[in-house]
Amino acid sequence: MRFNKQQWSWIFNDWANSGYGIIVTTAVLPLYFKTIAQDQGVTAVNATAYWGYANSLGTLLIAIIAPFLGAIADYPGTKKHLLNFFSLIGIGATLALSLAPAQDWWELLVVYIISIIGYSGSNLFYDSFLPDVAVNQEMDRVSAAGYGFGYLGGVLSFLIFLTALLIPGESGLNNSVTARGSFILAAIWWLIFYLPFYKWGQQKYALTAVKHPFRSSLRRVWMTVKQVGNYRTIVWFLIAYFFYIDGVDTIFTMATSIGMDLGISMTTLMLVLLAVQVVAFPFSLVYGWLAQYWSTRKAILLGIVIYLGICLYILRLRTATDFWILALLVGTSQGGIQALSRSYFAQIIPKDNGSEFFGFYNILGKFSAIMGPILVGTITQITGHSTVGAASLSVLFLIGLVIFCFLPSLK
Template sequence: MGFRDHIKTKIHAWAMYDWANSAFATSAAVAIVPVYFVSLFKASFGDSIEFFGFNFTGSSIWAVAVAFSALSIAIVGPILGEISDREGKTQRFLFIFTIVGSLATFLCIFTTFWGPGWLWLLFCFSIASFGFLGSCLFINSLMTSISEKKDYDRVSSLGYAYGYIGGGILLVFHLGVIFFTQDTDIEDTIVRFSIASVGIWWFLWSLWTFWSIPETKPKPRKNKEKFNFLSSLKQISTIPMLLPFFIAFFLFNEGIQTVLSVSGAYGADVLGIDLIVNMALIVIVQLVAAPGAIFFGWLANKWGSKNSLLVTLVGWIVVVFLALSFAPLSPDSKDDYDVILKTEGSGAYMVEMPKGEKLSVDYKTSTIPLILRNGNKIIEGDVLYLLDEVDGIEGINFSILVVGGKLDNYFAIGGDHPSSLEGNFLEKWSLLVRTILWKPLNLDVTYQWIILGLLVGMFMGGSQALSRSYFASLIPLDKSGELFGYFSTVGRISTVVGPFLYFGAVGLANQRTGVFIISILILLGTILLKWPFLLRIKDDD
């Protein structure tokens, strides 16, 4: 089939919806909004706030917002899915959720107009995320109406490939305009317009799907009884291998989706990854994920969708444990330090740091903190006090280098600086890998982050596409909407639990501990998918 013939097919029209809404999953949900939200949160509260002994950071609050959106769709998903089957309203529900999601995304443009910017952004994004997750439920269900069972792996992988390419194209545009307006007076405006453009892109491209695919046909119940939630749940145990898949999927999807949803905020919080680098990473992920999805679709035809899915999950485990080793190299040159104190030649030192930023350091010998701003002058005696009050001190997350004068090359690195690794076993793991790998190769955290993007892209498309196609191969066609509602519910509940686990781990320990706990979930899900007899359920494969 030629390209001109392909674009006229229902499969192409269906895949175009992935092209449309994947912009939300890339530019909005991962690349721009999490980092922008963390920056707004820090501008209001600093690195964190403590409430009743619990530590709240930008990334942990972001994780909770993602969780509440997922929980909402998990509650209504099965009910709406059953209605769409019985009354033939799959396209109608897809359109409604598209409107909700794309409009809420567009409204993020007003972040600086009403109240605290971080709060409005969080509110709009939570609604947009609800719309996005709901749309995924119905576009997944629609796959069984436009393709045959033997083609599920290929069609599902093709849809994700479309999504990665479409989302990647818009993200490259966003990366360009944000990069060229960085540190200008219109930077914030451009970021907000970029988020709003995601909503426009999502809505306009989705029209291709709505115009080209007719509404599904009603599938009325034989006894015409109303939807019974308990009876509907019981049927899951009667479909071979569906229940063990749900349990395994709950675990590994919980880990994967949490890693994807908090990665942007984690990078900004822990590793100091800025918005441009984070967006560049997502572009790399998109470029690699599209051929990755096609490759694993091909592999599924050779090895089977379940075995190929297992390969992707093992890859995810490796990726997450490698990500736990990421850490900035210790400052080595002048450009690596956050604050430079440059001699004036008269016993005084001039502060050099980014314009507009301000740092406060408490002195043990004074009730008045020292304020560091670009252009301030500090006498030599105070410089020694300053270095002593910064070096290795918890709560200080920046570094200082003295250039010239009697104190030339004196330096101090705060105890909470991203390069300081003297905590629990996870930080010792990061220190070990940094010592034997990152430092000898001179790969700073930016390059480590790029390596992460290459590996995530390789396995992300395969794990998502094959989970969808393997599930579709297990269910009866006349209950696709209802059962994809449960598929969405299990996925969304897992997406709720994962961020809450991360949130709790951050509050009680730190961000690395949160990621480690999430990695254990992926490992458990992989084990149960491979060996379902551990659940005392026979594998029919």
């Protein structure tokens, strides 16, 4: 893989925050928080609810202001400063999780919300840097490599956690010493591998500097909304993206619950999670190759069709073997469809104010996480089967597929 120094530094930013994603958000903090909360008299139901509220609040705060933040980032030199700012917030808050007193569950939750803001904000500016580090012909490969190495970084950081920090004979992932050590590991991992882009990342595209950037940014966002008809390809892409990425995210987030319904142990579920990350690494690169020698649009359509097949396969889940097959199928296309969606969008938006448009991209990506879980929950309650509920996500993929079929090919 031939990438220049700036591209490699951009790719490794995905590697950098992957430790936070898999160690903090997915594996350790949910269990640690619930243990602390329940020890202080909070019911299991309320603890789960508070955890959900925290995730939603942190994500929502960034999603709402994302276009405005992106608009500000389009002025010379600003994007790098904002990326540094939110990355440091995320790193600092992740480290602070290890210092939060165990007797105050609410304080732990507040620090976590701050870390979500740092993580989500940094990803907004990280995504918007893609046009700055790669020309249109390179975007698919560079974006796919970012997702691929992000998965690989997540696997390696999680393996370090399992081998160096998980204490045999203790209470496992929710042990205080283990949890605090994992937060420190995630913060250090993030900081070390962010340093290359901190040093070499440069903003290439920018608008002309203005005297009042904040006021001008608000005006630009409002004008973009008013002139939405001038960006038909962008709008239709975002609508399609809203539906199919909702399905992608929901399948991943609901997989653990479905696995538990099948009687699969937590240890096996952790192994499945690692396996998905391992498979996603090479297949993300494969999608980048397909986009280069086929087309970005066709490769995304392939990913959507594969996810339709996954939805149908969910209906026949009966055993742990079936669940393993499902997980590996998800791994083949999860990273690829996300990576190529990002690069397709980066190629159709205006480059000089690309960060503003990535703000809208960020909003659709965040709000799409609402509809899928509601659909799965409703159908599950009606039918009494979680597999039927998950299979109903095929509707979202079908809508995304139909719309995407009418979008232009970029090659």
